[in-house]
Amino acid sequence: MKIATWNVNSIKVRLPRVTDWLSTFQPDVVVLQEIKCVDENFPTMEIEDLGYNVAVHGQKTYNGVAFLSKAPIEDVTTGLPGDDSDEQARYIEAVTNGVRIGGIYLPNGNPVPGEKFDYKLAWMDRLIAHAKQLLEWEEPFVLGGDYNVCPQDEDTFDPEGFADDALCMPESRNRYRQLLNLGLTDAIRAFHNGPYYSYWDYQRGAWEKDNGIRIDHLLLSPQAADRLVGSGIDREPRGKEKPSDHTPVWCELRD
């Protein structure tokens, strides 16, 4: 089964790009981020017409995540555990095809320092705690999404320029590393070394110059990693008309 993550930066504007990509790439499961709409405005029927089931955790204007799967979607939960006062729509989790999949839109955290960076780090601490809980079941799971973290210097075209950015701060990288140290596998790094970007800024001709960063990740539990047979980043959608600034990241698990 092919599992993908894609920050679409508004599903309303991006729907033609998303339907094109679902039709051609044929992923089995996709988690979407930054849908930027409330549940009732999500184009559920258009996506169901392509053979997908849909679960949505929306929000007006900002954030919002969605879960698409060709197989039935079971046990849907929304919101990351650990803070009932957090009202930002950044997490959706469900089971499909016997695999639990979490869709993540991790806070950006800029500017540093400040409340937004504190919120990012607290959110990452909650994610680490939740991953620990999931690991106790010793079952296959995937935590995929826009992590807003460049794990290492090789994950940005300009390490010096990003040194003080929330995406590259030691506190952010340390928490990403904590996730790996729990025993999770970065599906891209299991097959690909060196620069391999998933995001290019709309500004300054970043795409044309390949001035990208890698911030969209798929982290696999040991039981999922045992079934991992491939991964990649599909640059094609980023080069089309009216693209998202992110492009899909995917992995394939043996059935």
Next chain:
DNA sequence: ATGGTTGTGTTACAA
């Protein structure tokens, strides 16, 4: 060249 772009939803804010 202290710049530039996209999206939501109003003319600010987030990324």
